[in-house]
Amino acid sequence: MPLAATWHRLPRFVRIILTRLGMIVPQMLGVTLVTFLLVRLLPGDPARLILGNFATDDSIKALKQHLGLDQSLPVQMERYLIAVLHGDLGMSPFTSNPVLTDLAQRAPATLELIGYAMILTVIAAVSLAVISVVRPGGIVDVVARIYGLVAGAIPDFWVALLLVFFLFHILGWAPAPFGRIDAMINAPPTITGFLTIDSVIAGDRTAFWSAASRLVLPVLTIAIVNTGALMKMAQTSFRGAYQSEFVNHMRLCGVPERRIIRSALRNALPPIISQTSFITGFLLGAAVLVETIFAWGGLGQYAVQAVVNSDYAAIQGFVLVASAFVLVVYSVADILYELADPRIQV
């Protein structure tokens, strides 16, 4: 089989990436199918829901025809798929914007928040884990132990309020918790939607500092709440590697301690990668309380609004975007996981 032979000649990381990318297409199709059925499974008639209780049968029938609801399910599915492919996720009657526009406005806000929060979480969790294992009984170990104990019991809104109270209200170090950028400052022209990056591209120093300082408190909140779990996992995994025979052998071979720690950490990576991806996916919707407190205008807030308003098009759009995001995060995690562990066969 020449095809198989060519495949096995490819470098391992190319094979890993191609396999994973190949899986994204059917997975995304499955997600779309589920979001489509989601609305079909809701009780009641969408046309009646849209027009309200006082609509006449004729107007409902007309709307049904207009929406294509009189067609068979496969035909509707096909139309839905085509619409999604064209970027048409429907209109939101409450914001009177196309759902896609709404989402495109809010997604970068949440992604920026989650992105920086996760970077901080991973760095803090891994550093705490490594230092506490390498120097057991040291101050970092003690702090990590106490923090690990309470971390599971800290609610995010409480941490957020404490931070706002102390750092903004009492000390005045942090900016006011009102949105992503100071209302008096012009936001940089939208390129990526990430204010920190856009302001750097635009060379706008004031906008950058404003956006960055507004990020501090919410990012800190999310990191404080989520670092504990990741730290415990990283500790277990790193301790296993650090106390293994091969590490001792490296020491007996005179390899410097820094190098040994790096190798042990490299061995401890896989579980850290999977838990990080899990937390990241989870945060997309779970950061809603933090978003609300800091008036962030993110995806989570939008989704909650949509649910409260029974805005089905918006919910559908949110679920679609959220699943696509989670899919991407998990795919990246899978790829990293397989790269981190050469024993996995591809």
Add this chain to the structure above:
Amino acid sequence: MHAPLDATPLLELDGLTVGIGGDAAPILNAVTCTLRRNEILGIVGETGAGKSLLTKAVLGLVPEGLRVLGGDVRFDGCSVFDRRNEDLRDLRGGKIGLIGTNAKALLDPVAPVGRQIARVLRAHARVGESEAQSRAIALLREVGITDPERRAKAYPHELSGGMAQRVVIAMALVTDPAVLLADDATLGLDATVQAQVLDMLVQRCRRRGLGVMLVTHDLGIVRNCCDRIAVMREGELIEIENVDAFLRGPRQAYSRSLLEAAKARPTPSIARHTASERPLLQAEKLVKIYGGPFTHQVRALDGVDFSIRPRETLALVGESGSGKTTAGQCVLRLTNPTSGRILFDGEDVTDLSAQKFKPWRRRIQMVFQEPYVALNPRWRVRDLIGESFRLLDPMSRGERERRISALLDAVHLPSSLASAFPHELSAGEQKRIGIARALATDPDLVIFDEPTTALDIRVRAQIIDLIRDLQSRRGMSALFITHDLNSVRSLAHNVAVMLHGRIVEYRSAEDIFATPREAYTRKLLDAELPVEDPPGRATNVSEAIAV
């Protein structure tokens, strides 16, 4: 302690004492010895003698909970324990190389082995990554790895045990150390691989004038590689002697018992069979294929025939992957052969259902290789042995107790052990319990899977004596699966040599050891490192190379 030294010692152990401190007895007690340039010192002792701890203490790294209580280790005249961090790090792996046992566990599983060797070099010398890599590749070639460029990119899980061991040796040699500590460096390797690895080690040491401490529990290795031997017992060095003088007659009684235990015993004679006597077990054209039609197929057994008559012992000999264990599993119906027949006492048992085969199980029993793994850790010895009685007719509680203590007696264990748990027993005792379990049903045939590997010298001899004794008293037949030729000499009447799932030579034990016909059999016999000179063969590796 020893004759006047011809050179300043490389390494001096001076009353080295290591322990947990307090009133507890030290684990290493006042160990004093020297190692010179161009010398290979064999350190021999049984499990728990403190051999491995000795190598770690020499490098100034005793395991957590232990500390050096007294004495000194001097390398090139300077104390190891006085050295500070950087200096000590330079000593470890730089001046003194360590080759550990169980190489696969010593290698970083997620780094290519070439890079791991380079890592050690770069920890001690100012060289760039590519320079270090090419030195690693050159060294891999030197330790006998074919295609080292490709192997250097391999990860540990892609290497065989023998290859991983060579990588660990290369790691120890890459910095050109003056002293090499080899801690059971060839444990668990096939005999031919072990011979190659030892040979290479000895050659390199001779060429570069290294001082080598070869820790082992195999006196054959000492005889064939070392200049001097040091015997350890319970943390003390009780005897240091030149190897030749030691083999002529050790001074200490303990050393004598070790040497005696390592020697092969004459094969037990059995009453000659009349030709008409029916074989107890016959295997005919056994074939076992692993893997399906769409995956890679492995022919673990490829047309294997053998037979065992009553009171007779057949040894299946071969290296890992030769199919000898699969053959044993087929006989016991632990796995079903793809084709071929198994006749037991004249009846075809190949295709019997599990239910129908059950009555046969009391007549065919097996002693598993790893006794600790095969014994349920939460059961007491009494229940472990009693479990086999389920195959027999129901018996009263008193009868059961009587039988258990009779079985314990048969394997020379005190009946007080009946209420012990497996973890409270030594490796030799566990092996005996494994044997007692197999004997519980009074079987006609017992399959022994590697009964003597990984055991200490004297324990191994005791197990061999026990099996011989049981066979002569109970008149059972045995199928012996092993790669330990020394034990085959002492136990087997017939030997079948296996290679790649086939039997390449199948004759009586005397004939096969005296006049091996096949090239592979000769290779196996040559790889053996006996304690005594077999007639017509005198190959002392170290002497041969020194000349």
